[in-house]
Amino acid sequence: MPLPVVDLGGLQIDVREYSVTDQQQVEQYKSANGNFWVAVLSNDPSRVVGAVGLGYEAGGIGLLRRMSVASEFQRMGIGRQLVLHLEHWARNHQFVKIRLITRQEMLSSHKFYESLGYARTKSFPAAPGLPVVMFEFSKHLR
Secondary structure (H helix, E strand, C coil), rough: CCCCCEECEEEEEEECCCCCCCCCCHHHHCCCCCCEEEEEEEEEEEEEEEEEEEEECCCCCCCCEEECCCCCHCCCCCHHHHHHHHHHHHHCCCCCCCEEEEEEHHHHHHHHHHHCEEEEEEEECCCCCCCCCCCEEEEEEC
């Protein structure tokens, strides 16, 4: 079910479930008790400007995945609307916590998730021998 149209300073978007025809990987999220959403322009519903997925982990934990907003539409509130929609859906489906993983150098992402109430819970190497550090953020929904 789509959310009402959101007006972001003159740019109107809809957040709707991502259809299977948009990308085959979506089925993996849906079949595993998760979901996938896209933000599209209200005046051009074929124009996807953002997306986010939610995977399911044991114990009612959701894994926020594949969060992205087209560069020309960043900093307009689209990402925030996607995450808020994801959290609303997760609460209604008995998820108790959302976690996500991002790279250490993605400072703007860290600030974005922190502004939505996510806290950094741990850091770890991306892979043995690689100088890439990953951060986990999480938020309790109840």
